[in-house]
Amino acid sequence: MLRLAIAVCVLATFALAQDFKFIIGSPVASQDFQFKSAAFVFRTEGCADPAKSQIGATAEGIVKGTRRSIALKVMASAKPGVYAVVQTWPAEGDWLVSLRGTCADANAGAIVPIRGTGFVRESSKFFSRPATDSEIDAALKALAQGDHK
Amino acid sequence: MVDLSEPLRQPANQIGAEIVAACRSGDRDAFRALYDFYKGRVYSVALYFFHGDQAAAGDVTQQVFLKLMTGIGQFRGDSLFSTWLYRLVVNACMDAARLRKSDATVSGRSWLESVAGPDSQERDYLRAQTATSVRAAVAALPPKFRIAVLLRYFEDLSYEEMAKALHCSMGTVASRLSRGHRILAEKLRGL
Amino acid sequence: MFTRHVSRQLAAHIDGELSPQKAGNAARHIAQCADCRAEREQVKYGMDALDQLAPVAPPDAIWMSIEAALRRPESSVREWRLAFAASAILILSGAAYWAVTHRPGVRWEVLRTGGAPVVNQKRIVRGGSRIGAGEWIETDSESRARLQVGEIGSVEVGPNTRLRVVAARPGEHRLALARGEIRAKISAPPRLFFVDTGSGTAVDLGCEYTLVADDGGNDLLRVSKGWVSFQWKGLESLVPAGASCRTRPGVGPGIPYFEDAPERLKQALEIFGFEKAGDEALRTILTEARVRDTLTLWHLLWRVDVEDRARIYDRIASLTPVPAGVSREQALKLDRGTLSRWKDELAWTW
Numbered sequence: 001m002l003r004l005a006i007a008v009c010v011l012a013t014f015a016l017a018q019d020f021k022f023i024i025g026s027p028v029a030s031q032d033f034q035f036k037s038a039a040f041v042f043r044t045e046g047c048a049d050p051a052k053s054q055i056g057a058t059a060e061g062i063v064k065g066t067r068r069s070i071a072l073k074v075m076a077s078a079k080p081g082v083y084a085v086v087q088t089w090p091a092e093g094d095w096l097v098s099l100r101g102t103c104a105d106a107n108a109g110a111i112v113p114i115r116g117t118g119f120v121r122e123s124s125k126f127f128s129r130p131a132t133d134s135e136i137d138a139a140l141k142a143l144a145q146g147d148h149k
Numbered sequence: 150m151v152d153l154s155e156p157l158r159q160p161a162n163q164i165g166a167e168i169v170a171a172c173r174s175g176d177r178d179a180f181r182a183l184y185d186f187y188k189g190r191v192y193s194v195a196l197y198f199f200h201g202d203q204a205a206a207g208d209v210t211q212q213v214f215l216k217l218m219t220g221i222g223q224f225r226g227d228s229l230f231s232t233w234l235y236r237l238v239v240n241a242c243m244d245a246a247r248l249r250k251s252d253a254t255v256s257g258r259s260w261l262e263s264v265a266g267p268d269s270q271e272r273d274y275l276r277a278q279t280a281t282s283v284r285a286a287v288a289a290l291p292p293k294f295r296i297a298v299l300l301r302y303f304e305d306l307s308y309e310e311m312a313k314a315l316h317c318s319m320g321t322v323a324s325r326l327s328r329g330h331r332i333l334a335e336k337l338r339g340l
Numbered sequence: 341m342f343t344r345h346v347s348r349q350l351a352a353h354i355d356g357e358l359s360p361q362k363a364g365n366a367a368r369h370i371a372q373c374a375d376c377r378a379e380r381e382q383v384k385y386g387m388d389a390l391d392q393l394a395p396v397a398p399p400d401a402i403w404m405s406i407e408a409a410l411r412r413p414e415s416s417v418r419e420w421r422l423a424f425a426a427s428a429i430l431i432l433s434g435a436a437y438w439a440v441t442h443r444p445g446v447r448w449e450v451l452r453t454g455g456a457p458v459v460n461q462k463r464i465v466r467g468g469s470r471i472g473a474g475e476w477i478e479t480d481s482e483s484r485a486r487l488q489v490g491e492i493g494s495v496e497v498g499p500n501t502r503l504r505v506v507a508a509r510p511g512e513h514r515l516a517l518a519r520g521e522i523r524a525k526i527s528a529p530p531r532l533f534f535v536d537t538g539s540g541t542a543v544d545l546g547c548e549y550t551l552v553a554d555d556g557g558n559d560l561l562r563v564s565k566g567w568v569s570f571q572w573k574g575l576e577s578l579v580p581a582g583a584s585c586r587t588r589p590g591v592g593p594g595i596p597y598f599e600d601a602p603e604r605l606k607q608a609l610e611i612f613g614f615e616k617a618g619d620e621a622l623r624t625i626l627t628e629a630r631v632r633d634t635l636t637l638w639h640l641l642w643r644v645d646v647e648d649r650a651r652i653y654d655r656i657a658s659l660t661p662v663p664a665g666v667s668r669e670q671a672l673k674l675d676r677g678t679l680s681r682w683k684d685e686l687a688w689t690w
Contacts, residue, residue, distance in 0.1 A: 025688040028567045028580035032338055034279050036547055036566030043688070078338075078385045118581070180410060184403060192398035200510040201491065207402050214406050278527040283392040285492055285532055289511035301355075302390045308357045319357075326351035330386030331379060336531065337389055 019046030020106035021126055022099055024119065030084060032077050038084035039097070040112060040119040041077075047103035050081030055101045057085055059114075060136050062144055063093030072097065087114075094143040100130035111139045169230050172221050180218055187231075188214075191238055194299045198242045200288030205249070209241045235304060235314035239296055246292045286336040294329030301326055345369075346376050350383045446508040447472040448488050455483025457497065477503045479520070489513050492533060493526035506536065517559075521552045526566075539587040540572030547581070557589035562599070577639055578683075580690050586610070595639045598690075602628040609636065622648060626655045634659060634686045641679065646672060660689055 022042050030041040047053050057072040068089075075084040089095050097119075099110040109130040113120040125131070125139065164186045171179030191213055195206035216237055224233060287295060293315075300311055308319045315322060346366045352358050353366045370376045447470035450457070456465045460475040464485075471477060477485055477497055485497040487505075490513055497503055501520025507513065515522075516536040525548045526533045533544035538557025542549070547566025553559045561570055567580040572592030579585045585596040595609055605628035612621035622644070629637055637656050641649055649672050656662070663685040670678040 023688055026581055026690055027565075028578075028690055029687040031684070031687070033282070033566065034337070037278070078381070078388075177410065181403075181407075184406065188403070189395050189397050192402075193393075193395045196396050197393055203399075207398065210398055210402050211405055215409055218406070218410060280392040281491060281527060283389050285510065286389070287393070289532060298386075298390070302387075302393065303395065308352060308355070320348070323352035323357065324348040326355075327348055327379075327383055330351060330383040333386035333389055334382040338385070 020101070020103045020108050021045050021128070022101065022108055022110045024110065024112055024121065024124060026118065027084070030077055030079070030082055032079070032082075032084075035075065035077065035084040035086075037086065038075070039087045039114060041082065041084045042099065042110075043083070044081045044101060044103065044108070046106070047081065049103075053081070053101055053103040055083060055099070057100070058098050059089035059095055060098055060140060061089060061093045061095035062140050063090060067140075068093070085112075091116075094140060096136070096139055096143060098131050098136055111136060113139060113143050164230060166230075169221070169224065172218065173224070183217070184214055187234060190303050191234070193303050194238055194296075195242060197284060197287055197299055198292075198295055199245070199249075200284065205245060209238070209245060212241050213237045229310060231304070231306070232310050232313045235300060235306065235310070236316070239300070239314050239316075242296055243292055282337065283333075286333050289336065290329055290332055294325050294332065297322065297325040298329040298333070345373065347379055350376070350380045351387075354380070354384055354387065446490070448490060448505065448508060450477060450488070451486045453484045453486050453496070455480065455499075457483040457485040459485070471505050473505050473508050475505055477501070477505075487515075489515075489524075489526065489533060493524065495525075496523040498522065517551060517553045519553050519555050521550065523550045524548065537587065539589040540570050540575075540592050543569040543571055549579075559587040561585045561587065575642075578635075580635065580687070583635060583690075595636055595643065597636045598632055601630070601633050601636070604628050605633060605636070612640075618648075622651070626651060629655060629659065631659045631689050635690045638679070638683055638686055641671070642674065649674075656686070660686065 021044070023045055024040050024042045027035045027038045027041055029043075030038075035041055044050055044053055044055070055074050057074050059070040059072055061068045061070075070089050072085060072088060075086060077083060085097055085099075096111055096113040099108075099112065101108045107129045109127040111125045111131050113123045123139070123142070125135070127135075131139075164183060168179050168182050168186075172183055188210065192206055192210045195209040196203065199205040199209075213234070217234060224230065287298065290298065297311065297315060300306055300314060306314065308322045311322045312319045315325075317325075346353065346369050349358060349362070349366055353363060353370075356363075358366060370380055449468055450459050450464070450471050451468040452464045452466070456463045458464070458476075458478040459469040459471050462469065471487070477487065479485060479497055479499050479501045481499050484499060487495045487497060487503070489495055490508060490510075492513060495503075495515065498521035501522065502518040503520070503522060504516040504518065505514075506516050511532065512534070513532055514534040514536065518538075522535070524533070524535065524544065526544045531543055535542040535544075535551055537551070537553050537559045539559055542551055542561055544566075547563055547568050549561060549563040549566075549568050551559060551561050561568060561579055562584045563579045563581050565581050567578060570577045570579060570585055570587060570593040572587070575592040577585050577593035577596050579596045582600070583596045583598045586594040588594070595612075597606055597609055605625055608621040608624035608628070612618065612625060622640075625636065625640070634656050637652050637659075640652050644652065653668060653671055657668075662668075663681065666678050666682045666685075671682065
């Protein structure tokens with residue numbers, strides 16, 4: 001009986017960890033006019049206490065053949081769990097944003113390619129952990145080749 | 150003559166009684182000290198009340214301090230000096246607002262910090278835009294909410310002091326601040 | 341038990357100005373009342389927003405003028421006060437007279453950016469001019485202008501355009517577009533910038549957009565950043581970045597659609613939205629709609645009868661999960677709270 005209870009708890013924790021994720025959207029989704037110029041907004045899901053989650057983002061890019069990485073400041077909305085990414089990377093080159101987050105013991109990650117007119121939802125990828133360097137490189141290569149909508 | 154080199158020990162929003170007493174006896178240096186103590190707060194309230202109109206804010210500031218200094222002989226000290234001062238500020242702002250009902254703001258940006266140029270970081274630009282937007286939202290509040298919000302923010306007056314400055318009850322102060330801040334949030338949040 | 345709503349006391353509660361008993365009562369009520377909790381969060385948001393306001397020191401000239409007045413001999417203080425009072429009365433009376441007999445004095449800057457635009461009936465061939473409420477900007481095929489809208493943004497005025505400044509006040513920056521094209525870039529809280537056209541009013545909610553009006557009053561609103569609400573007699577269309585919306589006089593705002601929506605959807609929308617030619621067009625819209633086109637479908641809910649509304653509801657539900665708290669029954673009744681919650685969730689797909 002005890003083993004069954006422990007197994008249930010482990011499965012439940014595992015399920016909760018799987019539920020923590022990012023949802024991305026256009027600035028209109030934030031309902032916060034201060035974000036109207038943001039590249040995109042995002043929210044976390046599956047985190048019992050969003051105020052205690054740790055969120056980070058980097059802009060990863062290739063500019064004239066040189067690989068670059070810029071730490072980003074994620075802007076928090078007054079609404080818990082809703083954030084904005086404002087473009088502080090150069091207009092030149094191909095760029096994507098790598099999001100990573102932790103909530104208790106759960107992790108989440110996302111790769112969000114950026115195009116001049118905004119983010120590319122269809123090419124965005126989501127993970128239950130931060131994206132790996134090879135995943136980021138692959139996404140950048142696809143961007144550079146124009147392999148996105 | 151009051152020794153103005155001594156640091157004041159009063160709370161930050163209250164000038165010392167000895168300065169007020171010196172002003173009542175016509176001490177010009179004390180007048181200057183009084184002006185220097187309150188000038189930023191009075192001017193800031195007026196400037197944001199009139200959405201950046203330096204001329205209007207200057208007029209209100211001048212009017213308030215002239216009335217203060219010419220009428221200080223009548224100040225009996227039975228209420229806080231600042232209460233009297235802010236009552237003058239409220240009256241001056243509301244009177245001017247009534248006259249300017251269909252007028253308003255300056256065009257141009259002479260008093261605002263300059264918005265970041267195209268070479269600056271997008272984040273700094275966003276911050277500057279946000280500040281501009283908050284100022285505009287404050288200026289768009291109905292005058293009675295606007296003056297209450299600005300008094301509370303810049304002067305950190307208690308509700309009791311605000312009630313005296315605004316000629317109303319503490320309940321009305323609470324109600325105006327609740328409503329004023331809520332309107333601000335609605336304006337700033339959009340949808 | 342303290343059960344009445346505490347809206348009027350929220351600021352006092354946050355500021356710690358309530359007595360211990362009232363504070364306790366309010367806290368207990370807020371813990372149980374979602375509406376008051378939401379309002380408290382609004383009040384707190386408004387308070388925090390004020391951190392953007394920095395104190396400003398007055399110019400030295402103000403003290404100099406006060407000092408000059410105070411420097412007069414003591415014996416003339418009473419005379420000065422009488423003179424001041426008399427002057428003040430005269431000045432205030434004059435100002436009141438002027439305010440009544442003259443247009444509001446705010447004038448926005450207009451820069452010539454091409455050709456020779458006409459501002460308030462004067463042709464501008466160099467530099468710029470200023471324009472006030474009630475005055476017009478007119479451009480021909482060769483000319484363009486940039487209008488600085490107070491402190492909240494700018495409007496690019498395209499060729500062959502007639503544009504009037506309706507109001508220039510802190511709480512209302514309003515233009516009227518008679519014909520032509522403007523591109524607005526606004527940075528202000530929502531509902532401070534408006535553009536009236538023959539078929540409705542574009543209400544800025546923080547954005548950049550293009551508005552084109554033809555001589556017949558038909559408009560096309562295209563939003564590139566932020567979002568715009570287009571309103572007319574109770575009808576409203578919310579147009580986010582990447583979307584457009586057509587309007588017609590006497591009909592008001594059409595249904596917004598994304599620029600990258602399937603062509604067949606856009607054509608069917610044109611037929612359905614204005615000509616009300618029904619079933620075939622609606623079927624096409626529903627068939628062609630992608631997840632993102634729930635923008636269009638959500639707006640359609642308000643414009644159709646119950647039977648068609650059910651078809652639209654079902655199509656949206658097949659494209660993206662319906663959130664908790666949005667019931668089919670309430671949505672079909674056009675319950676505002678229900679549809680607002682649904683829109684909040686759908687916006688994450690737009």
